[in-house]
Amino acid sequence: MTEYKTEAQKKKFYRSGDWETLRQQALVRDNFECQWCKKEGKVTVDSIKEEGKRKDIVLNVDHKYGIENYPQLALVLNNLETLCVYHHNVKEGRVFGQTKKKKWDDEKW
Numbered sequence: 001m002t003e004y005k006t007e008a009q010k011k012k013f014y015r016s017g018d019w020e021t022l023r024q025q026a027l028v029r030d031n032f033e034c035q036w037c038k039k040e041g042k043v044t045v046d047s048i049k050e051e052g053k054r055k056d057i058v059l060n061v062d063h064k065y066g067i068e069n070y071p072q073l074a075l076v077l078n079n080l081e082t083l084c085v086y087h088h089n090v091k092e093g094r095v096f097g098q099t100k101k102k103k104w105d106d107e108k109w
């Protein structure tokens, strides 16, 4: 069983052709939309690459079950989900936990 515990192992995985192929399959399946935004009724897609500019990367293909703990699910399409950068960060706990105040849904109208 291949393991993805270290940064080097993960890097190697994310550079592999197998991952690239599966990632594309996930994007096509998810219609190149963030699946969490979709649940909220929003459409978030990758920005169009403009000539001479670096493309903003908006969408990530995320493992629902992380490869570190579930290496056997690393190349399982059903374990993949297209997420925007924002929701990817939320899922990884990079947004929650930094501040206890919720920024987006505590406004009373």
Ligand SMILES: [Zn+2]
Pocket (backbone or CB within 6 Å): 034, 035, 036, 037, 038, 044, 083, 084, 085, 086, 087
């Ligand atoms: Zn999103």
